[in-house]
Amino acid sequence: xxxxxxxxxxxxxxxxxxxxxxxxxxxxxxxxxxxxxxxxxxxxxxxxxxxxxxxxxxxxxxxxxxxxxxxxxxxxxxxxxxxxxxxxxxxxxxxxxxxxxxxxxxxxxxxxxxxxxxxxxxxxxxxxxxxxxxxxxxxxxxxxxxxxxxxxxxxxxxxxxxxxxxxxxxxxxxxxxxxxxxxxxxxxxxxxxxxxxxxxxxxxxxxxxxxxxxxxxxxxxxxxxxxxxx
Amino acid sequence: xxxxxxxxxxxxxxxxxxxxxxxxxxxxxxxxxxxxxxxxxxxxxxxxxxxxxxxxxxxxxxxxxxxxxxxxxxxxxxxxxxxxxxxxxxxxxxxxxxxxxxxxxxxxxxxxxxxxxxxxxxxxxxxxxxxxxxxxxxxxxxxxxxxxxxxxxxxxxxxxxxxxxxxxxxxxxxxxxxxxxxxxxxxxxxxxxxxxxxxxxxxxxxxxxxxxxxxxxxxxxxxxxxxxxx
DNA sequence: AACCGCTTGTGAACGCCTGAACAAAGTCGC
DNA sequence: GCGACTTTGTTCAGGCGTTCACAAGCGGTT
Numbered sequence: 173x174x175x176x177x178x179x180x181x182x183x184x185x186x187x188x189x190x191x192x193x194x195x196x197x198x199x200x201x202x203x204x205x206x207x208x209x210x211x212x213x214x215x216x217x218x219x220x221x222x223x224x225x226x227x228x229x230x231x232x233x234x235x236x237x238x239x240x241x242x243x244x245x246x247x248x249x250x251x252x253x254x255x256x257x258x259x260x261x262x263x264x265x266x267x268x269x270x271x272x273x274x275x276x277x278x279x280x281x282x283x284x285x286x287x288x289x290x291x292x293x294x295x296x297x298x299x300x301x302x303x304x305x306x307x308x309x310x311x312x313x314x315x316x317x318x319x320x321x322x323x324x325x326x327x328x329x330x331x332x333x334x335x336x337x338x339x340x341x342x343x344x345x346x347x348x349x350x351x352x353x354x355x356x357x358x359x360x361x362x363x364x365x366x367x368x369x370x371x372x373x374x375x376x377x378x379x380x381x382x383x384x385x386x387x388x389x390x391x392x393x394x395x396x397x398x399x400x401x402x
Numbered sequence: 403x404x405x406x407x408x409x410x411x412x413x414x415x416x417x418x419x420x421x422x423x424x425x426x427x428x429x430x431x432x433x434x435x436x437x438x439x440x441x442x443x444x445x446x447x448x449x450x451x452x453x454x455x456x457x458x459x460x461x462x463x464x465x466x467x468x469x470x471x472x473x474x475x476x477x478x479x480x481x482x483x484x485x486x487x488x489x490x491x492x493x494x495x496x497x498x499x500x501x502x503x504x505x506x507x508x509x510x511x512x513x514x515x516x517x518x519x520x521x522x523x524x525x526x527x528x529x530x531x532x533x534x535x536x537x538x539x540x541x542x543x544x545x546x547x548x549x550x551x552x553x554x555x556x557x558x559x560x561x562x563x564x565x566x567x568x569x570x571x572x573x574x575x576x577x578x579x580x581x582x583x584x585x586x587x588x589x590x591x592x593x594x595x596x597x598x599x600x601x602x603x604x605x606x607x608x609x610x611x612x613x614x615x616x617x618x619x620x621x622x623x624x625x626x627x628x629x630x631x632x
Numbered sequence: 633a634a635c636c637g638c639t640t641g642t643g644a645a646c647g648c649c650t651g652a653a654c655a656a657a658g659t660c661g662c
Numbered sequence: 663g664c665g666a667c668t669t670t671g672t673t674c675a676g677g678c679g680t681t682c683a684c685a686a687g688c689g690g691t692t
Binding site: 438439440454455457458462463464465466467468469470 | 671
């Protein structure tokens with residue numbers, strides 16, 4: 173009966189909202205107070221009409237004839253994306269990629285804090301990354317319980333990713349970011365996003381080859397590439 | 403050889419083909435000779451019908467009533483995705499993320515070799531990552547020319563990403579993988595793929611909040627008409 | 633106070649991708 | 663050799679996301 177979510181926001185839109193928020197952060201330093209949809213869209217690399225539609229999912233955000241209040245829109249977007257409160261995350265698999273992520277300043281500045289680092293290698297356990305000690309993977313459940321982490325990041329080898337995932341879910345984690353090159357199976361109610369770096373490179377290789385082989389066209393849409401100057 | 407592929411392949415399909423190829427590599431160790439579309443799809447985490455459709459873009463690949471020859475399909479996919487030949491890549495921005503990528507074994511095993519590492523920090527220049535020396539970013543054009551690299555990976559701070567991108571394109575790089583949180587502008591004929599780690603986490607945070615049913619969003623905004631009946 | 637230009641918000645068409653049902657084809661068993 | 667089962671390849675419909683185009687609304691100006 174009570175729909176706490178009257179508007180459904182497409183996932184693709186959510187991803188772009190995060191981009192808009194970051195662009196706004198850069199624009200706020202310029203001392204301006206308002207931006208138009210065209211300008212924001214250009215900076216974010218998307219279509220102006222699409223940007224307006226994305227923002228409209230949050231309700232009316234702008235003022236006609238003027239544009240969007242930078243500070244107001246930032247507040248609105250921040251709120252919509254989960255607020256500014258710190259979100260505890262656990263990271264499993266402290267290899268090279270895991271270490272880099274644990275130290276990545278781009279996360280901390282957005283409220284994502286890695287409060288738990290776990291690894292199975294005794295040589296890695298006990299070291300510190302970004303000021304947080306690495307603990308043995310056996311303590312996964314305890315760490316999740318202690319930190320109340322709701323987001324888990326998996327950077328383990330592919331062979332153990334599914335078992336790590338299962339343990340995270342059992343421990344209460346309901347959002348998982350997976351860097352391991354496997355398709356994780358999770359029960360309903362758990363969200364998984366996958367980042368596959370090898371696939372990204374291989375798509376580029378394919379486009380490269382196709383360009384050299386056949387002349388003009390692929391069925392591709394512009395992804396993150398702005399069409400040009402206004 | 404038989405370059406009879408005037409058919410256009412959707413980009414989403416290309417990404418999945420790369421996944422199928424990896425799954426097949428794991429299956430080949432099992433000693434089997436054939437797989438069905440259902441089994442492959444299950445391992446890849448996709449719909450069986452969609453998988454068959456994806457493969458059909460390459461022409462008939464399987465045998466009805468039997469399935470797909472594992473070795474034959476691997477060959478076909480490898481060919482379609484750009485062959486097995488080593489692809490030289492340059493990586494600009496040897497920070498924590500860049501170092502991790504340069505050392506990532508998942509790339510080398512698929513034929514992607516980082517033959518050029520570039521950074522602007524004098525303290526980083528001269529060190530070695532994965533056996534490759536880091537050179538000053540001023541030598542970018544020379545490195546691209548020497549190595550004939552066709553793929554560039556950008557892991558620099560956002561502020562310099564566009565200028566690095568411009569220099570890569572001018573030097574002849576036509577495929578770019580961008581980890582910097584900005585929308586790069588490139589001329590036609592250059593492909594860019596963007597990986598935005600912060601966005602991935604923020605989407606998870608949004609889904610998390612939405613699932614918990616937190617009521618922060620539209621409460622303060624009253625448009626006068628509840629329930630957007632259109 | 634009214635006009636005018638500018639910008640948002642939204643309705644509608646277009647195209648792409650996904651998921652399911654059907655026909656073709658090849659193999660195994662008898 | 664023939665039938666039936668299995669599995670692919672394809673066709674069809676549905677949903678989703680994107681893009682275009684226009685009306686509504688607000689501020690500034692006269």
